[in-house]
Amino acid sequence: xxxxxxxxxxxxxxxxxxxxxxxxxxxxHIDGDQSRLDSMAETxxxxxxxxxxxxxxxxxxxxxxxxxxxPDADATVLAYLWDVAVHPEYQRQGIGRALMVDLFTECxxxxxxxxxxxxxxxxxxxxxxxxxxxxxxxxxxxxSIVWERTLDAAGETQ
Ligand SMILES: CC(C)(COP(=O)(O)OP(=O)(O)OC[C@H]1O[C@@H](n2cnc3c(N)ncnc32)[C@H](O)[C@@H]1OP(=O)(O)O)[C@@H](O)C(=O)NCCC(=O)NCCS
Numbered sequence: 001x002x003x004x005x006x007x008x009x010x011x012x013x014x015x016x017x018x019x020x021x022x023x024x025x026x027x028x029h030i031d032g033d034q035s036r037l038d039s040m041a042e043t044x045x046x047x048x049x050x051x052x053x054x055x056x057x058x059x060x061x062x063x064x065x066x067x068x069x070x071p072d073a074d075a076t077v078l079a080y081l082w083d084v085a086v087h088p089e090y091q092r093q094g095i096g097r098a099l100m101v102d103l104f105t106e107c108x109x110x111x112x113x114x115x116x117x118x119x120x121x122x123x124x125x126x127x128x129x130x131x132x133x134x135x136x137x138x139x140x141x142x143x144s145i146v147w148e149r150t151l152d153a154a155g156e157t158q
Contacts, residue, residue: 001095003102006051006063012040015053015060022085027120043082045071052102054086054095062086062095064103069116079107081117084129091125100133108151115149 012019019036030036048071054062062085069080081103086095107115117135119126121143135147 001054001056003052003054006053008046012037017087018063018085021088022083054099061090062099064099076111077113079112079115081115096129117147119145121145
């Protein structure tokens with residue numbers, strides 16, 4: 001498997017199967033593929049976002065997306081993980097964990113000190129992934145959990 005930056009221009013319709021698991025119908029006004037693509041278009045900024053894609057068997061099997069927080073920050077201190085998703089046929093094979101470790105490496109390389117991320121409180125797999133890759137809960141709000149991962153200078157062991 002390889003994980004690398006997906007250089008813009010990005011056509012998110014190439015990863016519709018991933019967007020379907022990331023944004024199921026009925027969550028946050030999502031209803032159908034066009035709605036998923038619209039949501040990505042609304043939140044994606046070519047200048048600010050980094051999209052990392054995992055490829056195996058000549059197909060995209062997972063991706064992550066992060067950007068500085070706040071978006072207009074003039075220093076790279078805090079990165080916000082907007083998305084992490086693995087193709088349903090490839091889940092539970094360590095790809096989510098590999099995308100997280102890759103995220104830590106990339107963010108550290110860019111000078112970030114910590115990463116925030118958000119999961120729904122009923123998203124068991126995402127919660128388990130965050131717990132097992134060193135994130136801690138910093139607060140809960142409505143139906144969401146907000147997580148933080150600090151980046152040590154020495155590198156990752158997990
Ligand atoms: C969350 C997600 C990215 C995990 O990807 P994955 O490749 O299956 O995760 P991994 O195989 O690397 O699993 C890492 C650890 O997370 C936990 N985990 C992952 N999926 C789990 C599940 N369905 N049930 C329980 N624990 C799970 C386990 O601790 C696992 O380690 P283990 O397999 O050694 O037990 C994947 O389930 C997904 O794409 N979900 C839909 C999109 C989504 O909800 N993204 C998160 C938005 S914040």
